[in-house]
Amino acid sequence: MNRNLQLMRQSKIMVFTACDKHNRVAVKLFVNSFFLLCPFFLLGQSMGKDSLLQEVTLKSAVDYAIVHQPQIQQSIIDQQILETTIRSKLADWYPQINFNYNLQHNFIVQTAIIGGNAIKLGVNNTSAGQFTVSQAIFNKDVLLASRTKTDARLQARQLTSNNKIELAADVSKAFYDVLSTEQQIKVSTTNIQRIEQSLKDAFNQYKAGIADKIDYKRATITLNNSKAAKRSNEELLKAKLENLKTLMGYPLSASLNIVYDSLQMEKEIALDTSQEANYTARIEYQLLETQRRLLQYNVQYNKWSYLPTISANGAYNLSYQNNNFAKIYSNNFPNSFAALTLGFPIFQGGKRKAALQAAQLELERNSLDIINLKNSVNSAYTQAMAVYKSNLENFQALKQNLVLAKEVYDVLQLQYKSGIKAYLEVITSETDLRTAEINYYASLYQLMASKIDVQKALGQIVY
Structure with a gap:
């Protein structure tokens, strides 16, 4: 600079x-x-x-998504819309001041018979200006807005938080899915290098007359299969990267440089399996509780419909009248008043009673939603924990298999070069090693994804 x-x-x-x-x-x-x-x-x-990430870790991917994902931005806009709606509703508590203006020319002035005489009621030209003011004293709509504003704002924030939690879980799983495919490609690359070297050794032994051509043909078949698997995974990786970009709200034309540490990831697989599900920690429960309070206000609102609407109002009227249009504003006959208005609907065909019953039923339905959530949270947690434990056992077994497969391959490779073992055994051990490597990394990422499900079920993912 x-x-x-x-x-x-x-x-x-x-x-x-x-x-x-x-x-x-x-x-x-x-x-x-x-x-x-x-x-x-x-x-x-x-x-x-x-606005672009130089290195994409799991944390940076989630943080980026929380800021840039359109769905989250929509949730924030919804909060802003709610704020303006609340201000609009609460504005009715303030005095409402208005002004009306009228200019009128009467082509035929109304005539009335008074005492046997025809008398014109008015003049040819009139103009009026009216200042009015009204103040709501009791209005159920304004009262509802005033009492529910806090919970309405809380509900909007909770909805945004819920969307962020869902997004964080989806981005994390998509991130691990990308890692799994990238690892498969790396394993295939290493595998291809090993097979190419084996193919070279087998061909040299065939040329030297030590082995027949079946060995290097088998190596060629294995090499072709490995290359095909690698190309297939490369195509899958493109789709998975695009899916991750979409979830993150990342520019589709930009590239993602995924960075991770497998050793650090292994250290993070541990999870306290003795925890118990607490449905009150879930954002879904908090949303239902907020909704319950709003529904209780709605029941009260419908009860208020039996009460009268009361308002104070007044007006000051300017009244100009003259038969000569040019002098219409020379004569003013003002008037003013103040009033207290009480509005009481006596009969509405049972509308208020039906609305009150509907509000009470919605409140009852909310109670059943809370019971259903409690049961579903317990079920989801039990299932997520079972999957996590299963994946943990599988990961530990596959980790051990990887160590054994590597040892077997190294020994057989040396024995084959020494002429002790047949090439078929080398190919078999190489295939076992590749499978063990792929399964190990796949199980690691499956384990991390299942850990996300457990944390989500426990309500430990918070935004």
């Missing part, structure tokens, strides 16, 4: 030196404008680069 500024200052000096006296003012304006706008261009470029 400092070097760029020095070059800009040098350029500025060169420009002034090269220009004649007549053009220096214009050039000075141009250069100064350039210096003023340059930081914004640099800032824009910096922000564009910063």
Whole structure:
């Protein structure tokens, strides 16, 4: 940055030196404008680069998704919409002041017979201005908005939190899925290198007359299968990376540089299996509790419908009347009033009673939702923990298998080169090693994914 500024200052000096006296003012304006706008261009470029991740770890992938995923952004916008709706509803508590204006020309003035005489009721031209003010004293709609605003905001935040939790779990699983496929490609690459070396050894032994051509043909078949498996996984990796980008809200044209530490991951597989499910820690339960309070307010709201609506209001009216349109505003006959209005619906065909019953039934249904959630959380936790324990046992067994497969392959490879073992045994051990490596990494990522499910069931993923 400092070097760029020095070059800009040098350029500025060169420009002034090269220009004649007549053009220096214009050039000075141009250069100064350039210096003023340059930081914004640099800032824009910096922000564009910063929006991409240089290295994608699990944490950075989740953090990026929480900020950039459209669904989360929509949830935040929903919170903002709710805030404006609350302000709109609560505005009815304030005095409502209005002004109305009217200008009217009567082509035929109304006439009435009074005492046997025909008398015109009015003039040819009238104009009126009305200032009105009203203040709600009791209004069930405004009262409901006032009492539910806190829980309504809480519910909006909880919905956003729930979406973040679901997104974090999905991104984590997609991340592990990508890692699993990448590891399979790396295993295939290493496997291909080993087979190519074995193929070379088998061919040399065939040329030397030590072995027949079956050995190197078998090696060729195994090599072709490994290359095909690698190409297949490479295509699958593209789709899985695109899925991860979509979940993260990451630019589709940008690349993801996945970074991870298998040893560190192994250290993080441990989980306290003695924990018990606590459905009150789940965001779903908290949402239902908030919904329950809102439904209780709704029941109260429908009970308020039996009460009258009370408001205070007043008006000041300007009344201009004149038969001569040019002098219409020369005569004013104002009037004003203040009033207390009470509105009481006497009979609505059972509408209020039906609405109250519906609100009470919704509240009862919410209670059943809480019971159902409690049962489902316990079931989900039991299932997630069973899968985790199963994957843990499988991982430990496959880890041991990997060590044994590597030892067997190394021994058979030496024995084959010494002419003790047949090449078929080398191929078999190599296949076992490749399978053991793939299964080991696949089991590791399955174990981490199942750990995510357990933590989610326990309500330990919090945003």
